[in-house]
Amino acid sequence: MRKNCSSLILALTFFLLLQTSGCWEGREINERAFVFAVAFDLPETENGAKPEEFTMSVQIPDPSRMAGTQEQGGGTGSGKPFIILGTTTDTVLKGLLQLQREMDRMLFLGHTRLILISEEVAREHGVDQILDYFKRNFQIQRIARIAVVEGKAREILEQMPPIGQEPTTFILNLLSGAGGNSLVYISDLGKYMVQQSTAGLDPVLPRIRKSEDSILTGGAAVLRRGSFAGWLTPLETRGFNILINEFRGSSYQVECPFHPGRTITVEVVQTGAHHRLVRKGEELGLEIHVRGVFETAEFTGDHGPEERLSTELTERVTARILHETRSALAKAQQLKADILGIGKKISADDNKVWREMDWEKEFPRFPVEIKVTMEWAQTVRRLAK
Amino acid sequence: MKKRKVFRQPKGARQVREERKKRKTGDNSGDLLVPELAKNVQYLKEKIGQSDDVIFREYTLDLPDPVPIVIVFVDGLVAKETINEYILQALTFKGELNSEWVRDKKNLVRHIKDRVLNINEAQLLSNLDDLITLVLSGETLILFDGYDEGLICNTRGWAHRGIDEPETESVIRGPRVGFNEILRFNTAQIRRWIRDPDLRVRVLKIGRRTKSDVALVYLEGVANPRVVAEAEQRLNRIDVDGVMESSVLQEMIEDRHFTLFPTIQSTERVDRVVAAILEGKVAVVTDNTPFVLIVPVSFWEFYYAAEDYYHRWPMAFLLRFIRFLSFFFSLYLPSLYVALSTYNPELIPFTLTIQLAGSREGVPFPLFMEVLLMELAIEIIREASARLPGPLGQTIGIVGGFILGDAAVRAGLISPLTTVVVALTAICSFTAPNFGMAVSIRVLRFPMVLVAMVGGLYGLALVTFILLVHTAGIRSFGTPFLTPFVPLQPEDLKDSLGRVPFWAMITRPRSYRPLDLKRQKAKAGSWWQALSHSPREEEKEKEE
């Protein structure tokens, strides 16, 4: 009896609640505009644009063009399967509101997977300021990829990929290091947020740029105090990846020790970098020991793997890697951005020293020694020519 | 309020039993036979003689002192050959006329019962009400002039259906026998399976007018006596005019009436009932229906099929997994579909989202309406094909499901993905071995779609809480409904999401509190220990 009474109340209120449906953010799925990618640029025209303004472009797929059902005719061929809207604004939210005025469907950021920031915006406005809205919005995924664009960011969104339907997935795959050449620094929003808020660590973002009619990745943008500081070249990025243990295999060409002018291509399969703080007298320093394994992949001369090749080849590979890692470090110190997280390491290992340090000043001249030990793992498939 | 309580006051089991006893011994105030045949016959004719199917056959015993008798039976309910050959023919006393007892007039009836009739079951009764009930059940009554006792002979024999494979619960492997409509056959089938002296068959009569036989079947010493007593008491409490089907009993003896879920298992399969009895449950066999009730039962058992036990045990994991998955889908899929696509499309992988959005382009109805309409259509098709005769039903299924669905999609009324979701849900709901449970789940789906429309995933979570609290509160004859998962009964998990090999099922399920827990002799204490003691290993140990 009692039970039924409360069931009754429950049922009644349930029907009352039904009356209120749809007051809030429930939308039919075809009444949403899914923003796949956002791009930030500086405004084109110099006159009239205020210094705090930037342009914001969003890429929205057209579901009827992209969906597999081609019943109603003409899915492929007629135009691009997405639209790009742009506006000039000084905050992201304001930009979204302005864009919303052009769209009958609600802009929805839950599926935003790509944020492209042009070099100028990253330098002038700061990546951190641009991303603030994305950090606070719960709908945005932490696995959204961010990249700094050399050139115009919007152009990348407009580029049709060679394979596939829309560029976002294409760029996402490029930025996930799908090729596995370690020339790309792999990052996402979550990683950026962590790097950005950790003391003694400066964030790095991957670089992307448009060449004539394709999109190129490789290289990375170094940020300092939330703004763009400079580029790492693709090779420096590779060295940097080795230093921070995010190396995923790559190939190197070295000169053949016995046939000058001919090259041997080796594949470095894996590396491991070990960071250790060392104290030489009064001075604190960091020692990074890189150990790695390589295989020979391609010979241009008429020789196969030989035993006497081993030492010499190892030396040359070691030298190559040492060079790349050193240049990455040098670039970081030159840009005064501690992208290696040395400060964080000091804070964890020697907190007393860390608290007395003025890291920003100390980092550029902080002594870091890199040692490389490579090993030839002979997985030989062919011995003869 | 108070009045109702008094009205509802149940008769205690003991009270009822005493009443029955009184009736049996005949010391009640009911009418008794008198030593005059004519009066008795007149009485009976008044009571039941106005129906033409009751036959009064007058006859005279050809004794030195001829005794007029009347044989009363119901045409169609009796085996006529039995009456002709073993009653009428025997009563000609061929070769018996010279015997001593023929002259013992006082005990003539007793002598006839003991020496003359070739009937396996015969007794002397004098209570007229009892006699009438027995005659109406297909027995034959012989009334003798000058005696106040009637001789009642079991001559039951009526047309019945043979033993068929139960259509509602067919199996690929396993016995193909089902119950039929005759109580005695049904109890006999159980008895044929369990040749144990402890198997008890207790018959109760329920229904003022139908006076249906209802048998409680259980294993003494295994079944919990409290469950047996409770079942008996609840059955005795029933006071209706008739019992058409065991579902009448089911509704009347359930623990919780205001719930969507059935809390008593019903089955046509003999092997299921036997297995249940062996687990220490109580079966309620009802006359005139092949559906036997089993108490107590847990929620999950409605998703166990007999076949899980007949295939090898790893198969059972797959079968049960499929069934539980289907259960989940059939309850949640449409509402999840609505909730995700209206409130949280970020949960759907992004290529799928675009597919979804694209397929809904230009569909006139809001999504939840679309889903509700489709669900309704599926229900209508299902009902139509159930009502139509066999082959036609299938046709309707195909026409309705296939052509209608396809046409609706082509016409742009329904998005293709909705069709997929609803069809998948429908198929999932048909995997439930128990029809009653499947229907409850189907009914639940409709409010859940509405909730998903209003409250999204949040609303669904709240509904789940309510459902959980509701089902956890149900008891089936004292057994928690969600056992063995809630409350967790680790011993009983051996037969839940899958089933361990038979040699590891050492104990009966604890949830039903059987008296005798041990099911087989084993070294191990529990099933998980038994798994490392397979029979072959034990053999090896013995050899060593």
Added chain:
Amino acid sequence: MKKETLFLTSRQIILLIMGLSISGGTLILPGRCARILGAAGWLLVPAVGLLFLFGAWITARLGLLFPGETLIEFSRRLVGRPLGVLVSLVFISFFFLILPVEIRILQEVVNISLLPRAPSWFVTGAFLLVLSYTASVDFDTLTQVNEVLIEICIAVALLVALLGWRFFDPVNVRPVFSGDGRELTAYWEEAGMVLAFTGYPLVLLVYPFTRRPREVSRATVWALVAIVLMNTFFVLTVLGVFGHGETAGQAWPGLELAKAVNIEVVILERLDLILVISWLSAIFTTCFLAYFFVAFGLARLLGLRRRAYLPWALAPLVYYLSTALNNYFVWNRWLAYLSILAVLTGLVLPLFLLAVALLQRWLASPAHAEEEKE
């Protein structure tokens, strides 16, 4: 059939205590720890846990002295009627005040994730309705529902934490002593973390429903150990994945962790929403238990035989209180006040009652009588 009371097993008691302790606060806990101690914040959990382990032990000892009774009855006998009623009221109000705060947290979580911009009356109202309906159940159902729900959320939380270990960086959880945290004056803002440990006072109300009181005492202590271990693991994972800077800056580090470990290309894309949904059940069990024990305690206190209508009667009050907590700062302050009550019910009052009980026993014991004679 008369429902047989199924006696609680010690496992069920452990889960009851966990059910009340694990709630919305667990999602905030890593942030609080990071704000107080910086990188070494994860050490704070076992430290505070140890303190409350002592409290749990005291509570268990106290309950063991009066195995057949609840706190409501024995406190009256122990310290006199008015004081006993007061003590009971403190306990009941502790359970009661958990409700608005938890409901507020729930509303916050639902609003940022599942139903953006849904009005608070809808979220709170629907939840309160469900709570009022469910809080009128009997004890068995309560324990059974709690059992299954809390197991699910522990499983999901552990899954998220384990997946998080792919990104775990040991450098993030060092150094042990750095003092990266806040100034001492701001600590009270984080006092709400105490609530992650103080579910155990409820055992004082369940002793009559158990067969072996000794087991309850052991279960109480084990429950706290389990809670401490789980929270330590969770906080350690969050700190290890994010580093203390990011953790301290997050309002819901637990949810962020789930966002961070999202696995691409599975049927449901986002793990964070799965965590949110399962965390709804954690909040639900907390509120469900608290509401039940409020009704249960009040009914015992007032000598009412039926308590089914009590939750319905209290619902408007809970609703009013939860809407009064209009923003983060207000409810965070409430959490701080509530944690004072938690310390009172978890440490001070049990200690006091135990002392009184032991003193009375000693006074009544023959040894004492003999001493007096001498």
